[in-house]
Amino acid sequence: MKNTIKRLYEDAKNIKEKDPACRNILEAIILYPGFHAILFHRIAHFLYCKKIYFLSRLISQIARHITGIEIHPGAKIGKKLFIDHGMGIVIGETATIGDNCTIYHNSTLGGTGKDKYKRHPDLGNNVMVGSGAKILGPIKIGNNVKIGANSVVLENIPDNATVVGIPGKIVKSTIL
Numbered sequence: 001m002k003n004t005i006k007r008l009y010e011d012a013k014n015i016k017e018k019d020p021a022c023r024n025i026l027e028a029i030i031l032y033p034g035f036h037a038i039l040f041h042r043i044a045h046f047l048y049c050k051k052i053y054f055l056s057r058l059i060s061q062i063a064r065h066i067t068g069i070e071i072h073p074g075a076k077i078g079k080k081l082f083i084d085h086g087m088g089i090v091i092g093e094t095a096t097i098g099d100n101c102t103i104y105h106n107s108t109l110g111g112t113g114k115d116k117y118k119r120h121p122d123l124g125n126n127v128m129v130g131s132g133a134k135i136l137g138p139i140k141i142g143n144n145v146k147i148g149a150n151s152v153v154l155e156n157i158p159d160n161a162t163v164v165g166i167p168g169k170i171v172k173s174t175i176l
Contacts (some may be wrong), residue, residue: 004042007079011021014080018102034083037069044073075109077123092120097127098143104131112137112154124159135138 012035013027022028028035040063047056056073064070069086071077074093080100083089083137088106090095094117103109107129111119118138123129125142130149135141140156147153148164157163162172 008042010080010160011035014082014100018082019084026033033067033069034081034086037063037067037071037086038069038077038081039075039084041071041075041077044071045077048073052061075120082125084125094118094138095120098123099123100125101127101129103129104133104149106132108134108136110134110136 009025012025012028014132015032015035016022016025021030040059044056044059044063047059057061060071060073069083069084069089072093075091076096078097078099078101080101081097084102085105086173088105090108090110092110097109101123109121109123115138121135121137121139121141123141124143124145126144129135130147130151131154132150133147135147136150137154139154140158141147141153142159143161145157146162147168148162150166151168152166153163153166153168157170158168158173160174161170163169164171
């Protein structure tokens with residue numbers, strides 16, 4: 001329980017650090033739907049891992065109605081996810097998100113309808129997903145990747161790349 005509260009505090013602190021409109025951590029906790037979606041997801045994911053599927057899905061659906069952000073309880077989310085202006089975000093059941101990622105509104109981490117088991121993407125650490133971006137299928141997005149607004153990404157992306165367009169193409173790649 002102590003770790004869960006610490007993790008949620010880190011999530012709220014991350015919002016304060018990344019969003020210049022956020023004046024303090026309490027404001028992030030009370031007013032930010034991205035924080036609420038993560039809070040609900042952490043509860044739903046716990047229940048999902050305990051195989052309490054109906055209740056976990058019920059919590060995720062209530063969260064979707066409250067926040068406009070749909071995160072399947074099976075999705076695995078790392079530390080310090082910042083969901084900015086989250087309306088319309090969809091994160092699928094087998095998606096994984098690394099630490100310190102940012103996802104902007106109307107983005108999808110979804111499936112293509114062609115795969116049965118692993119259907120959704122894996123995001124590395126420090127990934128930024130621009131508004132309206134669609135990342136589809138069981139693909140891997142490397143660490144420190146930036147995905148431009150409205151891009152459609154259907155293939156693996158290596159570390160330290162910037163991707164834009166439909167379909168998404170690497171326009172910048174740096175080795176750190």
